[in-house]
Amino acid sequence: MADLSVSFLGLKLRNPIILGSSGLSSTKEGVKKAIDAGAGAVVLKSLFEEQLRAELAPVAGTADAHPEAEAFLAGMGMNEGTNEYLDLIRDAKKSSDVPIIASVNGAGDSFWAEFASRIATAGADALELNLGHVPTDPSANAAAIEDRLVALVTAVAKSVRIPICAKVGSSYTNVGNLGARLAKAGARGLTLFNRFYRMDVDLDAMSLSAGPMRSSPEAYHESLRWISILEGRVGAELCASGGVYDGLTALRLIAVGASATQMCSVVYAKGYGAITAAVGEIEAWMDARKVARISDLRGRLARRNSGAPELYGRLQYVKALTGQG
Numbered sequence: 001m002a003d004l005s006v007s008f009l010g011l012k013l014r015n016p017i018i019l020g021s022s023g024l025s026s027t028k029e030g031v032k033k034a035i036d037a038g039a040g041a042v043v044l045k046s047l048f049e050e051q052l053r054a055e056l057a058p059v060a061g062t063a064d065a066h067p068e069a070e071a072f073l074a075g076m077g078m079n080e081g082t083n084e085y086l087d088l089i090r091d092a093k094k095s096s097d098v099p100i101i102a103s104v105n106g107a108g109d110s111f112w113a114e115f116a117s118r119i120a121t122a123g124a125d126a127l128e129l130n131l132g133h134v135p136t137d138p139s140a141n142a143a144a145i146e147d148r149l150v151a152l153v154t155a156v157a158k159s160v161r162i163p164i165c166a167k168v169g170s171s172y173t174n175v176g177n178l179g180a181r182l183a184k185a186g187a188r189g190l191t192l193f194n195r196f197y198r199m200d201v202d203l204d205a206m207s208l209s210a211g212p213m214r215s216s217p218e219a220y221h222e223s224l225r226w227i228s229i230l231e232g233r234v235g236a237e238l239c240a241s242g243g244v245y246d247g248l249t250a251l252r253l254i255a256v257g258a259s260a261t262q263m264c265s266v267v268y269a270k271g272y273g274a275i276t277a278a279v280g281e282i283e284a285w286m287d288a289r290k291v292a293r294i295s296d297l298r299g300r301l302a303r304r305n306s307g308a309p310e311l312y313g314r315l316q317y318v319k320a321l322t323g324q325g
């Protein structure tokens with residue numbers, strides 16, 4: 001029988017399917033369901049910078065308030081305080097040996113460093129830094145924005161011994177450059193990519209409204225491209241997030257170099273059994289092809305192992321690649 005175990009962030013996972021950070025992992029019951037369903041690891045919901053700032057300076061309307069984020073949090077039922085978060089880590093750790101990865105969201109400077117050490121003390125096996133930031137000021141300079149992210153990872157890495165994974169969005173001029181800088185700053189892993197809250201417009205109410213909450217299965221192509229390009233080249237292990245709806249998609253992402261893959265939207269859509277189904281598909285595929293270990297597959301189609309690296313930079317549909325013109 002195939003060995004599905006993988007190593008990610010220096011942790012041994014029984015398989016490469018991780019429950020991604022979301023409301024699904026915001027309670028001990030949700031975490032337990034994911035573990036019972038067979039998840040290789042669980043990323044807890046993010047504790048948002050706004051939550052921590054609100055506790056430290058409970059003044060309404062401060063310059064740091066982010067109304068969109070607050071609305072998002074309220075909609076997700078994610079307004080618990082920081083002590084509850086630390087309890088969630090402790091409870092999750094009590095229930096099994098499956099690695100528990102805490103998550104914090106922020107794009108500030110060293111704001112998280114102190115709290116990160118409390119997360120480590122509570123027993124989290126690793127910390128995912130959810131580096132979400134929407135630069136609403138057109139004059140904000142790209143280099144300065146990225147410098148802040150690097151400074152944040154540097155500060156957190158100095159304050160904790162547990163491994164850190166930086167979760168970023170895909171909208172950077174050169175994700176690889178930013179990823180390499182984050183790795184040098186102390187991120188052992190990169191999660192590619194975050195999916196941010198989508199906005200929409202309600203024409204009847206003439207107001208902003210929430211866009212679709214879930215990703216679609218096609219979303220994985222973005223992670224697949226970048227993981228294939230960056231595997232072995234930025235000094236970090238890579239974790240896929242976005243559009244992983246089944247085990248075969250997870251295998252594709254592993255083939256291009258992912259160490260592990262996260263699932264979120266499909267679990268919202270189909271329940272925690274989607275994790276069990278994906279693990280079963282991976283096992284069946286490996287058994288049918290006599291692939292003994294995940295490491296026998298990982299990175300086989302990564303750019304650095306390819307005789308045709310130019311294929312990885314293609315942007316246009318060309319006959320040579322698609323066979324369709």
Ligand SMILES: Cc1cc2nc3c(=O)[nH]c(=O)nc-3n(C[C@H](O)[C@H](O)[C@H](O)COP(=O)(O)O)c2cc1C
Pocket residue numbers: 020021022023045046047076103105130167193194195213214215216219241242243244262263264265266
């Ligand atoms: C309802 C919902 C809540 C989410 N909350 C968080 C969060 O707190 N922190 C985070 O890093 N990502 C969060 N995400 C993003 C997911 O972890 C994941 O990166 C994204 O949804 C893409 O994966 P998917 O296609 O499997 O959903 C959330 C996603 C959804 C749908």
